[in-house]
Amino acid sequence: MRLGLVGYGVGGRYFHAPFIAAAQDVELAGVVTRSPDRRAELAADHPDVPAFDSLADLLAAGVDAVTITTPPQTRRALALEAIAAGTPTIADKPFAPDAAGGRELVAAANDAGVPLDVFHNRRWDADIRTLAAVPRGGALGELWAVESRMDQADAATLAPTAAPGRTWPAARMCRRTRCSPGGGRSTRAASGATTRPSTGARSTPRPAPRRCPPSRAPTRTTTPVAAPLRGDGDFPVPAEQAVHTLEVLDAARVSDAENRVVDLPRN
Secondary structure, three states: OEEEEEOOOHHHHHHHHHHHHHOOOOEEEEEEOOOHHHHHHHHHHOOOOOEEOOHHHHHHHOOOEEEEOOOHHHHHHHHHHHHHOOOOEEEEOOOOOOHHHHHHHHHHHHHHOOOEEEEOHHHHOHHHHHHHHHHHOOOOOOEEEEEEEOEOEOOOOOOEOOOOOOEOOOEEEEOOOOOOOOOOOOEEEEEEOOOOOOEEEEOOOOOOOOOOOHHHOOOOOHHHHHHHHOOOOOOOOEHHHHHHHHHHHHHHHHHHHHOOOOOOOOO
């Protein structure tokens, strides 16, 4: 499969291109970026991969699917362009500015019969998987609070950075949804009716290579989506599920702005 990449910033360079290049039966066929600096980085990282000025140029060159990892405010329009061209699409998260925009993309993909997936790679991180498993086991009783906090690391090394303003917001979801943004270490915690106030998992940044050699080819991100993009099987994270994530984010923004609990549907 020839997979094109739209965007070569931090996400495209460090979290998509290496895994596409290393994935089984997937070829990095081209990258859309107009920045001279990004093009120089692409030439150094992947000398045989061409750069394109636009998504239209990339599609005209011939690709089987595209991954869109441009800044969040640009993803919706690019995803719609790819879907309108009949090209299977993977969109980075968040794939739309809000839940309404996400539903629009899902409807457009369904109407066009075009596969649409969302790159929720964090679902396979050890701390997230650990935290998700605890409530399923019943150890917490009724779940009434979840807290998620993550420092942003240097994407090239995954080493922590102390630069100001480089901390992901924390979100604390209590019973329905109450969001209290803040910053801190990379921490996930959940609380329930039958436990102490905090039970969780902490992720520790560790060095990682910029390239992913074939011997360490990814088995949980790029490779599993190749077959569904061809129409064979289901995506690891269907776009409909990603809309639910946007609904939580929408509620968290309202909660923070209005200092109140926001009800969420139980689906």
